[in-house]
Amino acid sequence: MTPTAEIADAGVPLIRLRGIGKTYGSGETAFQALKGVDLDIQAGEFVAIMGPSGSGKSTTMNILGGLDQPGSGRYWFRGVEVQSLARDERARLRRRYFGFVFQGFNLLARTSALENVELPLVYRGEPAVARRAAAQRALEQVGLLPWAHHTPAELSGGQQQRVAIARAIVTQPQVLLADEPTGNLDSQRGHEIMELIQRLNLEQGITVLMVTHEADIAAYAGRIVRFVDGRVESDRPNPDRVGLPPARVAAAATGAH
Numbered sequence: 001m002t003p004t005a006e007i008a009d010a011g012v013p014l015i016r017l018r019g020i021g022k023t024y025g026s027g028e029t030a031f032q033a034l035k036g037v038d039l040d041i042q043a044g045e046f047v048a049i050m051g052p053s054g055s056g057k058s059t060t061m062n063i064l065g066g067l068d069q070p071g072s073g074r075y076w077f078r079g080v081e082v083q084s085l086a087r088d089e090r091a092r093l094r095r096r097y098f099g100f101v102f103q104g105f106n107l108l109a110r111t112s113a114l115e116n117v118e119l120p121l122v123y124r125g126e127p128a129v130a131r132r133a134a135a136q137r138a139l140e141q142v143g144l145l146p147w148a149h150h151t152p153a154e155l156s157g158g159q160q161q162r163v164a165i166a167r168a169i170v171t172q173p174q175v176l177l178a179d180e181p182t183g184n185l186d187s188q189r190g191h192e193i194m195e196l197i198q199r200l201n202l203e204q205g206i207t208v209l210m211v212t213h214e215a216d217i218a219a220y221a222g223r224i225v226r227f228v229d230g231r232v233e234s235d236r237p238n239p240d241r242v243g244l245p246p247a248r249v250a251a252a253a254t255g256a257h
Contacts, residue, residue: 012079014174014207015041015064019073022059033059035230036073043174046201046208048218048238051227057211058179060227064209065177066094095124099168099176099206101197103183105160107152113139113163114148120171138166142196158189165196169206176200178210182217194220198243216242 022034034056049057062068075082107116114135121131139145142162182190198220201208212218219242226234
């Protein structure tokens with residue numbers, strides 16, 4: 001079985017979690033990070049996941065991205081039960097369908113912005129000419145093509161995060177998983193990054209799941225899910241979505257782009 005052969009679009013949530021549990025350690029030192037999480041994500045949504053430290057936000061994101069496995073429960077991606085896939089199939093699914101943005105940028109220090117963006121395509125085995133062209137397009141999308149040959153040390157924090165976003169979207173993923181994407185940025189740069197992520201969601205239809213502690217950052221999302229003590233405490237649409245007029249908020253909430 002391959003993930004691509006099994007994935008069906010019609011009438012199925014992009015992501016479905018049912019009864020997801022995760023425990024780290026054992027015995028007296030065991031920590032139950034997730035306690036039966038249920039969550040559906042439709043294609044094209046922008047969902048912010050909030051909650052205090054230790055509430056299970058990042059654990060959930062790692063499971064969604066295939067970086068960790070649940071201890072119990074079931075996870076489907078477009079109708080495919082992810083736990084039933086072999087390790088190499090999960091890796092292929094992750095490489096093909098998911099892009100990742102982290103708080104710490106995670107750029108290679110001695111390579112150019114262009115080479116950093118190319119990296120996921122190197123892992124895919126794409127030819128050099130094709131991956132160079134794709135990386136240039138991704139940098140252009142985030143407004144950094146003129147800085148393609150600069151190293152991270154020659155870029156501001158906001159520019160480095162734009163390179164990280166370009167690297168995440170160079171594979172044309174269906175899902176962007178962003179874990180505290182503005183955590184290392186000042187307020188102005190943080191809002192610039194959020195405007196970029198929102199544009200990718202609305203104009204390209206990329207599904208966005210974002211972990212954040214900050215209410216003003218979560219305000220860019222169309223839906224806000226709050227975690228407390230390893231459980232979903234609340235799950236509500238955001239009627240006051242930043243950057244959109246009311247009519248566009250309503251359209252975004254229904255998945256229209």
